[in-house]
Amino acid sequence: MLKLSKKTDYALMAVQYMASKGTARIVNTKEIAEEYNIPVELLAKVLQKLGKKGLIVSQNGPKGGYVLAKSSTDISVLSVIQAIEGHVGITECYHNEDSTCMQMPRCNIRTPLRNIQNSIYGLLDSMSIEDMKEFGSATIVPQSRLNGHRT
Amino acid sequence: MLKLSKKTDYALMAVQYMASKGTARIVNTKEIAEEYNIPVELLAKVLQKLGKKGLIVSQNGPKGGYVLAKSSTDISVLSVIQAIEGHVGITECYHNEDSTCMQMPRCNIRTPLRNIQNSIYGLLDSMSIEDMKEFGSATIVPQSRLNGHRT
DNA sequence: CCAGTCGCCGACTAAAATAATCGGACTTAG
DNA sequence: CTAAGTCCGATTATTTTAGTCGGCGACTGG
Ligand code: FES
Ligand code: FES
Numbered sequence: 164m165l166k167l168s169k170k171t172d173y174a175l176m177a178v179q180y181m182a183s184k185g186t187a188r189i190v191n192t193k194e195i196a197e198e199y200n201i202p203v204e205l206l207a208k209v210l211q212k213l214g215k216k217g218l219i220v221s222q223n224g225p226k227g228g229y230v231l232a233k234s235s236t237d238i239s240v241l242s243v244i245q246a247i248e249g250h251v252g253i254t255e256c257y258h259n260e261d262s263t264c265m266q267m268p269r270c271n272i273r274t275p276l277r278n279i280q281n282s283i284y285g286l287l288d289s290m291s292i293e294d295m296k297e298f299g300s301a302t303i304v305p306q307s308r309l310n311g312h313r314t
Numbered sequence: 315m316l317k318l319s320k321k322t323d324y325a326l327m328a329v330q331y332m333a334s335k336g337t338a339r340i341v342n343t344k345e346i347a348e349e350y351n352i353p354v355e356l357l358a359k360v361l362q363k364l365g366k367k368g369l370i371v372s373q374n375g376p377k378g379g380y381v382l383a384k385s386s387t388d389i390s391v392l393s394v395i396q397a398i399e400g401h402v403g404i405t406e407c408y409h410n411e412d413s414t415c416m417q418m419p420r421c422n423i424r425t426p427l428r429n430i431q432n433s434i435y436g437l438l439d440s441m442s443i444e445d446m447k448e449f450g451s452a453t454i455v456p457q458s459r460l461n462g463h464r465t
Numbered sequence: 466c467c468a469g470t471c472g473c474c475g476a477c478t479a480a481a482a483t484a485a486t487c488g489g490a491c492t493t494a495g
Numbered sequence: 496c497t498a499a500g501t502c503c504g505a506t507t508a509t510t511t512t513a514g515t516c517g518g519c520g521a522c523t524g525g
Contacts, residue, residue, distance in 0.1 A: 164399035165316045165434065167427075168483065169406055175423045183422075191500065200416040205485055211502060224493030225499040240430070248315035255320055265351040271334075272326045275446035276318075279391070282437055283316065286430065295426035319512065342471070356514055362473060375522025376470040466525100473520070484509070491502070 171247045173201050174209050175295075178243055181219065182235035182292050191228035209247060216246035240295065241287035253280040322398045324352050325360050326446075329394055332370065333386035333443050342379035360398060367397040391446065392438035404431040 177195050184190055192210055196203040210229055214221045218238060219229045231238065254276050256264030264270070328346050335341055343361055347354040361380055365372045369389060370380045382389065405427050407415030415421070 164318060164322065164395055164402050165404055166402060167315060167405055170484080171315065172405055172417075172423065175427075176417065176421070179422045193500090199420055202485060204487080207501075208503085214501090221501060222493095223491080223501050225497095226494060227492080227500045229501090244315055251315050251317060253316055254318055254323055266323075266327065269350055270327070271330045272323065272446065275441075276326075279437065279441065283434055286433055286437075290426075290430065295423065321513080344471090353514060355516080358472075359474085365472090372472060373522090374470095374472050374520080375524095377523070378471045378521085380472090468525090469523095471520105471522080474518090476516085478513100478515070480511105480513070482509105482511070484507100486507070487505085489503090492500080493497105494499090495497090 165253075167244065168248060170205070170209050171244055173199070173206055174213060174243050174247045175240070176201075177206065177210060178213070178218070178231070178235075178238065178292055179295060181229065181231050182238075182296060186230055186234075189222055189226070189228040189230050194228075213243070213246050216242075218242060218246055235293040235296070236291050238292045239288045240290045240292065241284060243292070244287065252277075253283070316404075318395065319399060321356070321360050322395055324350070324357055325364060325394050325398045326391070327352075328357065328361060329364070329369070329382070329386075329389065329443055330446060332380065332382050333389075333447060337381055337385075340373055340377070340379040340381050345379075364394070364397050367393075369393060369397055386444040386447070387442050389443045390439045391441045391443065392435060394443070395438065403428075404434065 176199050180195055180198065181190055192203055192207050195201070195210075196206045210219065210221075213219045214229065218232055220232045221227070221229050254272075256267065256270075256273075267273075327350050331346055331349060332341055343354055343358050346352065346361075347357045361370065361372075364370045365380065368383055371383045372378070372380050405423075407418065407421075407424075418424075
């Protein structure tokens with residue numbers, strides 16, 4: 164449930180890796196792939212997508228590779244995720260206009276789930292790559308309305 | 315990304331539906347299935363799972379069906395989700411002990427992602443079925459550390 | 466006490482999403 | 496010129512999810 168795809172994992176690792184080298188250092192696909200045991204061709208596509216989304220910039224030719232397009236503090240985790248996964252939601256019918264969902268007419272979970280989704284988005288958007296690096300720990304838990312349900 | 319399975323959707327709808335009738339009223343699978351256009355057989359399994367997890371109680375025989383096992387304020391959204399999806403995490407390697415993940419040795423996203431996951435869990439756990447019913451609106455967004463990244 | 470309604474369960478198939486691979490074109494430093 | 500790199504679409508393999516089927520067991524009302 165709520166699982167990120169491997170491609171997204173790869174994207175996050177790659178971005179984080181680039182962040183760890185400065186903006187000066189240019190890094191290529193193979194280098195990252197070997198560092199994390201990722202199939203090169205697959206990682207290549209991931210990086211290309213990130214490139215197209217403007218999160219990283221590419222340099223062709225020998226000695227080419229990628230560098231972050233901006234400071235790691237200015238790249239949100241959400242932007243990386245969305246770059247790879249596109250804009251999908253927490254539920255099948257993304258709660259958009261064009262839903263073919265059979266339970267639309269009577270759906271009773273549409274609105275509340277959208278709110279939950281927004282909360283999650285807010286959380287992911289509030290966290291930058293730099294943040295990920297820094298606090299591998301730290302709690303960003305929303306304390307509002309948290310007063311102990313739990314089964 | 316981060317998508318809940320249809321089964322989970324069905325579970326949430328069903329639970330919400332039961333909550334909307336009181337604990338007095340016993341409701342059967344067919345009734346819910348028809349209300350929301352859900353394939354009966356599939357919904358049946360979902361309800362059985364919820365039963366086994368103790369979220370709802372079943373009544374056999376004719377005039378049988380299900381009722382919530384406790385007040386809708388005491389059933390968290392998280393518990394429903396976990397009842398159906400089991401205990402899976404935001405990433406492939408659930409960040410547990412037994413991961414076969416190839417990038418374990420050097421993984422740089424393990425800890426931060428676990429934190430994000432915990433935040434999400436906290437959010438889902440803090441919301442009850444009753445809450446879902448009430449505020450189809452309302453914001454539970456964590457405002458901490460939210461100061462505008464966004465690409 | 467028997468018949469029909471309902472829950473219970475596991476195995477099965479179908480469909481879709483994801484992961485990974487392949488083949489070939491384009492770009493550029495040396 | 497050429498080798499090292501990015502770029503891109505198409506294809507396949509694998510896994511996950513969605514939905515189906517068939518039979519058993521529990522109960523209740525007649
Ligand atoms: S599940 Fe599709 S509209 Fe709610
Ligand atoms: S992705 Fe598997 S350990 Fe981090």
